Amino acid sequence: MYEILQPSGNTIPVLRTPRHISNASYNNIQKLSIIIPAFNEEATISIILDRVSDVELIGNIAKEVIVVDDCSHDDTKLMVQEYMADNPALVIHYLRHDKNQGKGAAIHTGIQHATGEYLLIQDADLEYDPKEYNTLLEPILNGHADVVYGSRFMGGKPHRILFFWHTIGNRFLTFCSNLFTNLNLTDMETGYKAFRTSLIQQIPLKEKRFGFEPEVTARISKVDGVKIYEVGISYYGRTYKEGKKINWRDGVRTIFCIFKYSFSSGGRKHMQPVRTSQDIKPEILDKSI
Numbered sequence: 001m002y003e004i005l006q007p008s009g010n011t012i013p014v015l016r017t018p019r020h021i022s023n024a025s026y027n028n029i030q031k032l033s034i035i036i037p038a039f040n041e042e043a044t045i046s047i048i049l050d051r052v053s054d055v056e057l058i059g060n061i062a063k064e065v066i067v068v069d070d071c072s073h074d075d076t077k078l079m080v081q082e083y084m085a086d087n088p089a090l091v092i093h094y095l096r097h098d099k100n101q102g103k104g105a106a107i108h109t110g111i112q113h114a115t116g117e118y119l120l121i122q123d124a125d126l127e128y129d130p131k132e133y134n135t136l137l138e139p140i141l142n143g144h145a146d147v148v149y150g151s152r153f154m155g156g157k158p159h160r161i162l163f164f165w166h167t168i169g170n171r172f173l174t175f176c177s178n179l180f181t182n183l184n185l186t187d188m189e190t191g192y193k194a195f196r197t198s199l200i201q202q203i204p205l206k207e208k209r210f211g212f213e214p215e216v217t218a219r220i221s222k223v224d225g226v227k228i229y230e231v232g233i234s235y236y237g238r239t240y241k242e243g244k245k246i247n248w249r250d251g252v253r254t255i256f257c258i259f260k261y262s263f264s265s266g267g268r269k270h271m272q273p274v275r276t277s278q279d280i281k282p283e284i285l286d287k288s289i
Helices: 046-056 074-086 103-113 132-143 164-181 212-221 248-263
Strands: 002-005 009-014 031-038 062-069 091-096 120-121 147-151 193-196 228-232
Touching: 031 046, 031 103, 031 132, 046 062, 046 074, 046 132, 062 074, 062 103, 062 120, 074 091, 091 103, 103 120, 103 212, 120 132, 132 193, 132 228, 164 212, 164 248, 212 248
Parallel strands: 031 062, 031 120, 062 091, 147 228
Antiparallel strands: 002 009, 120 193, 147 193
């Protein structure tokens, strides 16, 4: 049992039971879980929550927002709590790690708590536009996709011009990933990824930092019969002065992860059921909420 802050501002105990892959119709989606990993995002977290709130999902799909605060040192927590109090109509669950573990770890926590039929990952730094949720959902609602990647390198949508070597690096890492997964992605490193929740919750993810992207791609590629799609998205990148956190060490780790998880065991037979609340270590959550 653990505590999570609900839209009403009250803390209540929540118990969850394992969910397994079902044969339900792909386009029978009632709720989308939106995971927002955050670390020192006091300047942007309220803005991104506003943008998420403003989006009207096709098919009247409901939204469940899961903010995972990776032990921020600024007022991220306060900003989220104030937003929840002022906007009770938007379902927001706030979770906080008691020590900084990395973006991947925050995503893992969000995945464990997602209850929508599908989930997607939304960075808190305004680089990705929530208005494009429906673009990501389209192949899913049409019954084509289990997983959708939003590519910054396809389509004719706006892209902020920033770092040449970052672009070369992203394309190189995607090429290496494709080489071992036999996929033809154009943007493995994208922050916009949508997954069927019952599928991603059964994959034993381990990478706690930016190695999440190559790991999840390698593991997903080994699932028998999985349907992966890519759609073009816009990208409003930020500079290091504006708060960008990824660095060259993460690129080296990505190459290591591509090799490691491409040759490790994978596929449906290696999946594990989602952990229940009793299995989740309570110390990763903020007990003071």
